[in-house]
Amino acid sequence: MALNPNHPTPLYVQIKELLQRQIESGVFAIGDRLPSERELAEQHNVSRMTARQALQLLQQNGFSRSQVGKGTFVHRPEIDQELRELTSFTRDMIQRGMRPASRVLLAAIRPADDDMAAQLQTEIGDAIVVLRRVRLADNRPIAIETAHLRSARFPGLLDHDFAEESLYRVLKEHFGVRLVWATQIIGARMPERAEREALGVGARVPVLSLVRVTYDENDRPVEYVRSCYHSERYQLRTTLREIG
Numbered sequence: 001m002a003l004n005p006n007h008p009t010p011l012y013v014q015i016k017e018l019l020q021r022q023i024e025s026g027v028f029a030i031g032d033r034l035p036s037e038r039e040l041a042e043q044h045n046v047s048r049m050t051a052r053q054a055l056q057l058l059q060q061n062g063f064s065r066s067q068v069g070k071g072t073f074v075h076r077p078e079i080d081q082e083l084r085e086l087t088s089f090t091r092d093m094i095q096r097g098m099r100p101a102s103r104v105l106l107a108a109i110r111p112a113d114d115d116m117a118a119q120l121q122t123e124i125g126d127a128i129v130v131l132r133r134v135r136l137a138d139n140r141p142i143a144i145e146t147a148h149l150r151s152a153r154f155p156g157l158l159d160h161d162f163a164e165e166s167l168y169r170v171l172k173e174h175f176g177v178r179l180v181w182a183t184q185i186i187g188a189r190m191p192e193r194a195e196r197e198a199l200g201v202g203a204r205v206p207v208l209s210l211v212r213v214t215y216d217e218n219d220r221p222v223e224y225v226r227s228c229y230h231s232e233r234y235q236l237r238t239t240l241r242e243i244g
Contacts, residue, residue: 003044011046015054023063023074034064034072075232089135089145090166098137104163105144105198106132109151116148119213119224127151131162134198141199142233148224167223177222182214191228199230207231 003014022028035043040051055072058064065075090100110130117124132146147167149157153175160170171177187209191201201207208229213221 003046011044012050012053012057015040015044015046015051016057019054019058020063028074030074032074033070034058034074036071089143090169099139101136101139102163103134103136104131105134106130106146107158107162109158116224120148120150120221122150129154129157131158131167133162140233141230143227143229144195144198145225145227149222153222171222177216179214179222180217182212184210184212186210188231189228195228199228201230201232205232 003011003018005011007014009017019028019034028034034055037048037051037055040046040054041048044051055064055066059066059072063074064072066072094100108130109127112120112122112124112126112128114124116122116128117126120128122128127150129149129151130146131149132144134141135143135145151157154171157170157175160174162170168179171179188206189209191199191205191207195201195207196203199207208231210225210227210229212223212225212227214223214225216222
């Protein structure tokens with residue numbers, strides 16, 4: 001497909017979109033090596049800089065990964081999550097046709113430290129339910145989630161088997177609590193050794209770090225969660241629009 005130099009869309013974006021369409025249509029399969037900067041420049045009669053920008057944009061959009069000295073390869077995370085809906089991991093995986101599961105690493109009552117108390121609007125030392133799980137989709141580890149909830153508000157919460165049950169469903173059906181909105185901070189970091197082993201990530205692969213506080217219909221904080229996601233299996237996506 002020829003580029004249109006008279007189109008308002010920059011040439012590097014046109015090349016990126018062409019490569020993306022070829023990936024989505026199966027011309028390039030996951031794991032295939034993409035054309036190099038030089039090959040793209042020659043193929044489309046553009047500069048190496050334009051070709052480089054196209055490959056960088058393709059990678060930024062989650063369609064490829066570069067390997068030093070080897071080239072750029074097609075890569076698509078198994079799960080692409082758009083940031084527009086508050087939903088549980090269990091429900092999200094089911095909607096994708098995947099089988100969710102959990103492995104409980106910790107289910108205990110702990111005294112609230114400064115961080116927990118601030119996020120859950122309680123007192124330091126108050127009893128907090130701490131639930132840490134490895135979340136799986138089709139038996140493949142996707143994330144480690146550590147949820148914190150006030151024990152006084154949810155007595156008997158740990159009587160439930162959260163290797164099988166959805167926390168959000170238990171909160172709604174057994175405690176009458178509906179989660180309606182959340183604030184979330186997203187970053188990236190290198191995983192600790194235990195996280196790396198639980199998720200099966202490489203020694204030099206970063207994880208997505210998510211910190212979320214979820215609120216009920218009365219704007220009271222219900223759940224404070226710290227999570228790390230396997231960055232090669234899970235990506236977050238959002239749509240931005242011009243203001244004004």
